[in-house]
Amino acid sequence: xxxxxxxxxxxxxxxxxxxxxxxxxxxxxxxxxxxxxxxxxxxxxxxxxxxxxxxxxxxxxxxxxxxxxxxxxxxxxxxxxxxxxxxxxxxxxxxxxxxxxxxxxxxxxxxxxxxxxxxxxxxxxxxxxxxxxxxxxxxxxxxxxxxxxxxxxxxxxxxxxxxxxxxxxxxxxxxxxxxxxxxxxxxxxxxxxxxxxxxxxxxxxxxxxxxxxxxxxxxxxxxxxxxxxxxxxxxxxxxxxxxxxxxxxxxxxxxxxxxxxxxxxxxxxxxxxxxxxxxx
Numbered sequence: 351x352x353x354x355x356x357x358x359x360x361x362x363x364x365x366x367x368x369x370x371x372x373x374x375x376x377x378x379x380x381x382x383x384x385x386x387x388x389x390x391x392x393x394x395x396x397x398x399x400x401x402x403x404x405x406x407x408x409x410x411x412x413x414x415x416x417x418x419x420x421x422x423x424x425x426x427x428x429x430x431x432x433x434x435x436x437x438x439x440x441x442x443x444x445x446x447x448x449x450x451x452x453x454x455x456x457x458x459x460x461x462x463x464x465x466x467x468x469x470x471x472x473x474x475x476x477x478x479x480x481x482x483x484x485x486x487x488x489x490x491x492x493x494x495x496x497x498x499x500x501x502x503x504x505x506x507x508x509x510x511x512x513x514x515x516x517x518x519x520x521x522x523x524x525x526x527x528x529x530x531x532x533x534x535x536x537x538x539x540x541x542x543x544x545x546x547x548x549x550x551x552x553x554x555x556x557x558x559x560x561x562x563x564x565x566x567x568x569x570x571x572x573x574x575x576x577x578x579x580x581x582x583x584x585x586x587x588x589x590x591x592x593x594x595x596x597x598x599x600x601x602x603x604x605x606x607x608x609x610x611x612x613x614x615x616x617x618x619x620x621x622x623x624x625x626x627x628x629x630x
Contacts, residue, residue: 352477352500352558355398357549358464359386359413359483360453362408376483377412378611381624384416385611387441388486390422393479396496399446402485404464407452417441417448437455458571461555462581466571469564477506478564480557485616487556488513488623489606502533502602504599509563509592510600511535512556514608519544525553525586527601535599539584551601552588554608563599566592 363375370378376386390401405411420439427435442448451471453464453528465480479496487495499510513527521544528536528548538553539546570588593599609623610616 351397353391353398354400354402354474354476355479355481355496356402356404356465357389357393357481357483358404358453358461360404361459362406362455363484363612366614366617367467374406374408374412375612377416378617380609380611380617380620384412385486385617385620386413386483387416388488388609389481389483390417390442391466392486392494393481393496394443394446395494396479396500398463398479398496401448402451402468403448404451404467405451406455411450411621414448414450458576458583461585462567462571462583462588465559465564465585466568468559469568474564475561477503477509477558477560480555480559482509482555484612485608485610486555486620487514487554487604487606488609489604492605495556495604495606498602498604498606499556502600503558505598506598507560507562507598509549509560509589509597510558510602511599512554512604513551513601514554514604515550516552516608518547518550521547521552522549523593527551527553529601533600534615535589535593535601538595539591551594555585560597562597563589563592566597 363370366375377384403413405413423439427433451467453467495512497594499512502510522541525538525540526539526542526547526549530536539548566588567585571583607623609620611620
């Protein structure tokens with residue numbers, strides 16, 4: 351059973367300035383909850399009990415504040431007879447722990463870096479779920495994204511990624527999956543032209559990563575020095591290496607809707623959908 355998950359939430363959220371000067375991007379509200387909490391609750395629903403969040407070196411950290419008990423608030427609710435609100439104020443079950451690791455903003459950056467940091471710091475040698483902190487799959491009453499990934503996993507030696515079907519004319523904005531007849535990932539083609547895209551199945555950065563893939567990510571980050579502006583340490587690079595070396599990454603499907611809060615347009619759409627004003 352997979353009980354560990356990594357969620358990167360560090361960074362300045364520059365695409366969402368100026369609001370991210372004062373609100374961490376992962377804490378932007380969607381409905382009545384912060385953006386990252388949709389992934390957190392998804393993972394908890396799938397049996398995750400240890401969540402490793404990679405955060406920025408800022409104080410006060412809004413993510414940490416949200417996931418710890420607010421003693422003063424609890425006391426206020428109790429004194430005012432509003433105990434029915436206590437459950438809403440409790441954001442984590444008692445059996446779930448969140449572990450925090452700080453990412454240096456002046457160091458290496460990109461989607462591979464926080465994963466490598468957690469694996470090294472906590473000496474993780476088992477399959478883990480990896481979700482990014484600024485998007486989620488909306489599927490109320492249905493199977494969660496984490497459950498879809500776990501269902502597709504056939505062995506602890508394999509990895510899984512989640513694919514979402516979109517209109518083919520939109521593929522130029524995404525990493526697009528090339529998948530073989532057995533449902534295994536061949537490669538991720540970044541932002542292809544419409545007529546060159548291998549499919550209309552896009553990468554939404556939701557994974558189960560095997561120990562071998564995690565080791566490949568650590569190696570990629572440790573053994574490359576791209577400099578401060580030359581290249582991001584993108585996780586699809588070590589994933590491609592892992593596949594070329596014979597590793598298996600299956601592609602899971604979802605009946606849910608992919609919502610991305612990383613842009614203003616995506617965030618507005620997410621709120622419309624969650625609050626009942628858009629597609630569901």
